[in-house]
Amino acid sequence: MIATAGHVDHGKSTLVKALTGAEPDRLAEERRRGLSIELGYVWTSLPGVGEVAFVDVPGHEKFLRTMLSGIGPVPAVLFVVAADDPWMPQAAEHLAALDALGVAHGVVAVTRADLADPAPMMARARAEVDRTSLRGAPVLAVSGATGLGIDELRQALEDLVTGLPAPPPDADVRLWADRMFHIRGSGTVLTGTLSAGTITVGDRLATTGGTVRVRGVQALDQDRQSVSGVARVALNLAADDRVELARDSVLFTPDRWHVTDTVDVRLVGDEEPPEKPALHIGALAVPVRVRSFDATHARLTLERPLPLRIGDRALLRDPGSRQVWGLTVLDPSPPRLRRRGAGTRRGLELAKASGEATLAEELDRRGIASTDLLRRLGVPVPPDAGPWLIGERAAALVQERMASVVRTYDEQHPLAPGMPVPAVARALGLPSPDLVPALVSSPLRLEGGKVLSAPARVGLPDDIERALAAVEVDLAEAPFVAPTADRMRELGLHRKAIAVASRADRLLDLGEGIVLLPGADALAVGWLGELSQPFTTSQARVRLGTSRRVVLPLLAHLDRRGLTVRHEDDRRSVR
Incomplete structure (x- = not known):
C-alpha cells in the first residue's frame, strides 16, 4: 500500500x-x-x-x-x-x-x-x-x-x-475502518487498510462494543477466502445486536488488545499542545483532553476507548491553528495519579521509556504485571510464563519485606510458625498468591503451603529449647539412637512440640515419634556409602548402630529424598 x-x-x-x-x-x-x-x-x-x-x-x-x-x-x-x-x-x-x-x-x-x-x-x-x-x-x-x-x-x-519490511501474517489484527456502506442482500460492508495479520472468512473480530463475524472478504475487487496485510480490504460483516458499526469503527483480534481511554505519550512539537486537540490514529480522529507532565510527556484522556499498544505512532492536531504534534504511545495502561506532584514524577519516569515494547523495560517500570496485560500491550512474553511476572527491582524489594513479615509472624506464633501463602500475599499487597512461591528465598523456605523463616530467627519457647538441648546431648555420641517414647514424654516433646521444632529445622521428624538431629540424614548417607553397594537393611542397621525401629523410617526418608535407591530385592544403594 x-x-x-x-x-x-x-x-x-x-x-x-x-x-x-x-x-x-x-x-x-x-x-x-x-x-x-x-x-x-x-x-x-x-x-x-x-x-x-x-x-x-x-x-x-x-x-x-x-x-x-x-x-x-x-x-x-x-x-x-x-x-x-x-x-x-x-x-x-x-x-x-x-x-x-x-x-x-x-x-x-x-x-x-x-x-x-x-x-x-x-x-x-x-x-x-x-x-x-x-x-x-x-x-x-x-x-x-x-x-x-x-x-x-x-x-x-x-x-x-x-524494501518495505514484510508484516507478519500471524500478527494480531487491528483494522481502522474508513468507509461503511450497506449492500442489499449482503448487509454491512466496512473498508480499511489491513497493516498486519490475516483476516479469514468466518473470523470473529472485536469492536469496542462487542463482536462481529466476517461473512466475506474482498481485496482489489476480488472475493478472497483470506487476506494478509498490508492490504486494502472490504469486509462483509454480521454484527451482534448490541454492536453499532460506523465508518470510524475499529476491528481487532478478540482478547489480544488493550482497549483504553487513558494513555501516556511522548510528544514531538515546538509548542505545548492545547488542552483539547484531536488525536489522529489509523483512520480515526478522536477528541482528547491533554494533561502535560513536562515539555515532551503527557496523559491523553480519549473521548472513546480504542485498542492501543506501546509504540503506536499517532498525531495530535489543533483544529484551530492546524498545528500537529507527533506522538508515541508509551503506556496504554498508566497508573492513577493521586498525590501532589505525581504528574512531575510521572514525567520523569516516562522520560526513561524507549517507546518500544520490551519485557525488561515494562517489568522495571511496572514492578508487577499480569502476563495477559503485557501481551495485550504488545510486549513479547515467553509462552510458558505464569499468570504474573515481576521485575528484578520489585522482586528484591518484595523479598526484603517478606523476610521481615514472615519473621514477625513466626515470632508471634511460636507453636505454629509458618505464614500461609495467601496471608503473605495480602500482607505484601501482591495481586495474587501465585507470586509468592517464586519470591521465597533464603533465609525463608516454603513448606506445606506456608512460608517459614530460618531456624535461627525463630525463638522457640523455653521448655522446648530445654528439651532440644537434652536431645542434642543424648545423640551426641550415638546420632542414630533415637530417644525412646518414654524419654520423649519425660522431656515434654509431645506431637505439637515435635512439629514446632521440625518446622524450625531443630529436629528431623521421621514420624511415629522418632526424631533425630537435623543433618542426620546427610550423615547417614555418608556412613552407608562406605558399605558394599547395594546393602541390606540389616547391614545399614549395624553400620548406623541403631535398631530396626529407627533404621526403617530413616531409610524410607532417604528413599523419598532420592538419596538412596531401593531395589526389588529390598536392598538399597546410595546415589
Whole structure:
C-alpha cells in the first residue's frame, strides 16, 4: 500500500491514474470539482512486486482530516509537488504530518515537469524532505499528462515496495475502518487498510462494543477466502445486536488488545499542545483532553476507548491553528495519579521509556504485571510464563519485606510458625498468591503451603529449647539412637512440640515419634556409602548402630529424598 500526499491540485490523482490506468476520484462531485474529497483507492501491478494499491488522499486544507485517515495506516508515501507552483502550505502540512508519524519510506514526484523547469522545485523538495523522516527519498521529475518520467517513477516505486519490511501474517489484527456502506442482500460492508495479520472468512473480530463475524472478504475487487496485510480490504460483516458499526469503527483480534481511554505519550512539537486537540490514529480522529507532565510527556484522556499498544505512532492536531504534534504511545495502561506532584514524577519516569515494547523495560517500570496485560500491550512474553511476572527491582524489594513479615509472624506464633501463602500475599499487597512461591528465598523456605523463616530467627519457647538441648546431648555420641517414647514424654516433646521444632529445622521428624538431629540424614548417607553397594537393611542397621525401629523410617526418608535407591530385592544403594 502506498498513500499519496501533497498540496491540492498538484496532480496527485492524475499521477495515480497515469500509473494505474484507473480513476481514483470516484465521486461525481470529485470529478466535477477536479479535486479529491474522499479517499480514493486504485491499484496496479509492478514488475517484480505484484499488485500494489494506492490510497489517493485529498490535498485541500478543508479535508486534512480525511488526508490523515488515509496516510495513518499506510507504510509508504508518494509525495507530490508541482514544478509550476511554489512550495505550498498543504505540502508543508502534509510533510509535517508524515514526519510526525515517522513515515520513513517514500518517493517524491515533482509533477508538471512539462509545464516548468522541475529543477528548482526538485532542489526545494530535497531540502524540505531531508529535514524529516523521509530523508534520502528519491526525487523524480514526472508529468502525468505526457508520461515524462513515469517509467522511472514505476521503477522507484518498485524499489520502494521491495524494501518495505514484510508484516507478519500471524500478527494480531487491528483494522481502522474508513468507509461503511450497506449492500442489499449482503448487509454491512466496512473498508480499511489491513497493516498486519490475516483476516479469514468466518473470523470473529472485536469492536469496542462487542463482536462481529466476517461473512466475506474482498481485496482489489476480488472475493478472497483470506487476506494478509498490508492490504486494502472490504469486509462483509454480521454484527451482534448490541454492536453499532460506523465508518470510524475499529476491528481487532478478540482478547489480544488493550482497549483504553487513558494513555501516556511522548510528544514531538515546538509548542505545548492545547488542552483539547484531536488525536489522529489509523483512520480515526478522536477528541482528547491533554494533561502535560513536562515539555515532551503527557496523559491523553480519549473521548472513546480504542485498542492501543506501546509504540503506536499517532498525531495530535489543533483544529484551530492546524498545528500537529507527533506522538508515541508509551503506556496504554498508566497508573492513577493521586498525590501532589505525581504528574512531575510521572514525567520523569516516562522520560526513561524507549517507546518500544520490551519485557525488561515494562517489568522495571511496572514492578508487577499480569502476563495477559503485557501481551495485550504488545510486549513479547515467553509462552510458558505464569499468570504474573515481576521485575528484578520489585522482586528484591518484595523479598526484603517478606523476610521481615514472615519473621514477625513466626515470632508471634511460636507453636505454629509458618505464614500461609495467601496471608503473605495480602500482607505484601501482591495481586495474587501465585507470586509468592517464586519470591521465597533464603533465609525463608516454603513448606506445606506456608512460608517459614530460618531456624535461627525463630525463638522457640523455653521448655522446648530445654528439651532440644537434652536431645542434642543424648545423640551426641550415638546420632542414630533415637530417644525412646518414654524419654520423649519425660522431656515434654509431645506431637505439637515435635512439629514446632521440625518446622524450625531443630529436629528431623521421621514420624511415629522418632526424631533425630537435623543433618542426620546427610550423615547417614555418608556412613552407608562406605558399605558394599547395594546393602541390606540389616547391614545399614549395624553400620548406623541403631535398631530396626529407627533404621526403617530413616531409610524410607532417604528413599523419598532420592538419596538412596531401593531395589526389588529390598536392598538399597546410595546415589
